[in-house]
Amino acid sequence: MIVTDAITWILDNRSTFMVAFNRHMLMCVISLGLAALISIPTGFMVARSPRAAFVSVNTAGSLRSIPSLAILAATMPFLGIGLLPSLVALIVLAIPPLLLNTILGIREIDPAVLNAAKGMGMGRREILWQIELPLAMPSIITGVRTSAIQVIGGAALASFIGGGGLGDFVNAGIALMNMPRLLVGALPIALLAIVAEILFGWLERRFTQKR
Amino acid sequence: MIKLEHITKVYPGSDQYAVENLDLEIESGSTVTMIGPSGCGKTTTMRMINRLETPSRGRVLVDGHDIAHVDPKALRRTIGYVIQQVGLFPHMSIERNIATVPRLLGWERAETERRIDELLDLVGLDPDVMRKRLPHELSGGQRQRVGFARALAADPDIMLMDEPFGAIDPITRVRLQDEFRQILRKVSKTVVIVTHDLDEAIKMGDRIAIMRDGRLLQYDTPEAILANPANDFVESFLGQDRAIKRLALINVRQMMEPPRNVGVTRSISEEANLHAALSLILAERLDGLDIVGADGGRVGYLPRERVLSAQYEVTEA
Known part of the structure; x- marks a missing residue:
């Protein structure tokens, strides 16, 4: 049975597996974190200006249509191989959903709520932290969820440009026509994606306010 | 101010x-x-x-x-x-x-x-x-x-x-x-x-x-x-209908006469306005209304003509 063979291989080569798994997680967490640090503040800055929001939404939208492998491949000529080009590519991959959902979340806030907040004497900062951020939060988490899944899948391709991670097992499995080895990479990637989906889905519901 | x-x-x-x-x-x-x-x-x-x-x-x-x-x-x-x-x-x-x-x-x-x-x-x-x-x-x-x-x-x-x-x-x-x-x-x-x-x-x-x-x-x-x-x-x-709207601003007490002893007509609260009084008078084809206080006792009488002429009397006042 291939699956049991794969699990046996993992148990026998635990340290090799953990190195790859940790590398995979590292790539996902760093790229997602940096993408969030770039996208969320940018989203807040552009959301209130129709022109800036239009430009951002369209740029992000066209970025999103580029296949993950193409983005990874495109970084290689500039940054060579290894972890850095992989991270850059994954950040580019993670930004569009985060940016789009942040802008959407802010734009969906009822203008009457902002009018009332301003009319009662709240300043820019108070409106941002007490009103806009909490109300946009469910939408932002939707963006994090989409990005996380993109990045987990995208990181599997990082192996092609020497980024390491679980994709190494998939590539080795294909090269050697060794199906259990392929699953050593593929199964954890699938599991990670499912866990991310469930976790962020739950968070999203926690933050969603009924109106 | x-x-x-x-x-x-x-x-x-x-x-x-x-x-x-x-x-x-x-x-x-x-x-x-x-x-x-x-x-x-x-x-x-x-x-x-x-x-x-x-x-x-x-x-x-x-x-x-x-x-x-x-x-x-x-x-x-x-x-x-x-x-x-x-x-x-x-x-x-x-x-x-x-x-x-x-x-x-x-x-x-x-x-x-x-x-x-x-x-x-x-x-x-x-x-x-x-x-x-x-x-x-x-x-x-x-x-x-x-x-x-x-x-x-x-x-x-x-x-x-x-x-x-x-x-x-x-x-x-x-x-x-x-x-x-x-x-x-x-x-x-x-x-x-x-x-x-x-x-x-x-x-x-x-x-x-x-x-x-x-x-x-x-x-x-x-x-x-x-x-x-x-x-x-x-x-x-x-x-x-601005003339009728004006009646809503006038309290029945401003127009009422002393209470009558013969209480045969319908009554209205002393808190009511002339708009409500006129409506009742028209609906019931009355010649006038008894005005009653909070305790239900009669405090005045409001003849129909007083309601109809209220516009002019209040303006002059």
């Missing part, structure tokens, strides 16, 4: 006056209703009082001070603000919504808590039931009550209300109008209400400001405006 001096407002990119050379004085403790067709500048004018709009020319004085020199945030925290869509913060409980301005002003916790209970009681909501609820769990009328309480939280001297009853069903609207008017009288605020409902303007306002195309056409008491419209536009705006 709020004083608007030669206020003109032109929006950037527009060649029309949103408000044109408007002068308005609002006495402390009085309620002014602003009315006119949509786009007449009534909301813009009101929003200049808490600096949500800035006049292009002219100035706004509150108690003699030009508010252009006051920090807008500090100014707004001293002015209650109620809007049609209420604008409660959907992610905050009712108590947190009401505590908005006290928190901005840095009130003591205990003081804020006490004030929340007091305000919920004032607007007829049970603090024990309501405090922890979220806005979406309330009816439209309850939400507007909370919005009203929130605006009153820091005990502002001035209340600005932008179509506060516009989104509420007609039955609840009348009840809220009555209650809010009583509360506003009791706490003696200077109130500006923007409305498109003439009956509401007559009912709520000590004075009515009628606007059109950015200009103030007439500014007077409801009685005076209904009796003497300044021009044809105001007259048609008031409607052909």
Whole structure:
């Protein structure tokens, strides 16, 4: 049975597996974190200006249509191989959903709520932290969820440009026509994606306010 | 006192006056209703009082001070603000919504808590039931009550209300109008209400400001405006039934005669107005009505002719 063979291989080569798994997680967490640090503040800055929001939404939208492998491949000529080009590519991959959902979340806030907040004497900062951020939060988490899944899948391709991670097992499995080895990479990637989906889905519901 | 001096407002990119050379004085403790067709500048004018709009020319004085020199945030925290869509913060409980301005002003916790209970009681909501609820769990009328309480939280001297009853069903609207008017009288605020409902303007306002195309056409008491419209536009705006609307402003006690001993006719409360009295007289084809006090005893008699001639007698008085 291939699956049991794969699990046996993992148990026998635990340290090799953990190195790859940790590398995979590292790539996902760093790229997602940096993408969030770039996208969320940018989203807040552009959301209130129709022109800036239009430009951002369209740029992000066209970025999103580029296949993950193409983005990874495109970084290689500039940054060579290894972890850095992989991270850059994954950040580019993670930004569009985060940016789009942040802008959407802010734009969906009822203008009457902002009018009332301003009319009662709240300043820019108070409106941002007490009103806009909490109300946009469910939408932002939707963006994090989409990005996380993109990045987990995208990181599997990082192996092609020497980024390491679980994709190494998939590539080795294909090269050697060794199906259990392929699953050593593929199964954890699938599991990670499912866990991310469930976790962020739950968070999203926690933050969603009924109106 | 709020004083608007030669206020003109032109929006950037527009060649029309949103408000044109408007002068308005609002006495402390009085309620002014602003009315006119949509786009007449009534909301813009009101929003200049808490600096949500800035006049292009002219100035706004509150108690003699030009508010252009006051920090807008500090100014707004001293002015209650109620809007049609209420604008409660959907992610905050009712108590947190009401505590908005006290928190901005840095009130003591205990003081804020006490004030929340007091305000919920004032607007007829049970603090024990309501405090922890979220806005979406309330009816439209309850939400507007909370919005009203929130605006009153820091005990502002001035209340600005932008179509506060516009989104509420007609039955609840009348009840809220009555209650809010009583509360506003009791706490003696200077109130500006923007409305498109003439009956509401007559009912709520000590004075009515009628606007059109950015200009103030007439500014007077409801009685005076209904009796003497300044021009044809105001007259048609008031409607052909303005004489009947005026009756709603006259209490039956002002017109009644001493009580008669023969009590054969129908009766009406001494709190009622002539509009209600006339309606009853017409419906029942009566020659007059007995006026009764709160205890049910007869306090006067109102003959039909007195109702019909009330218009002229009150004008002359």
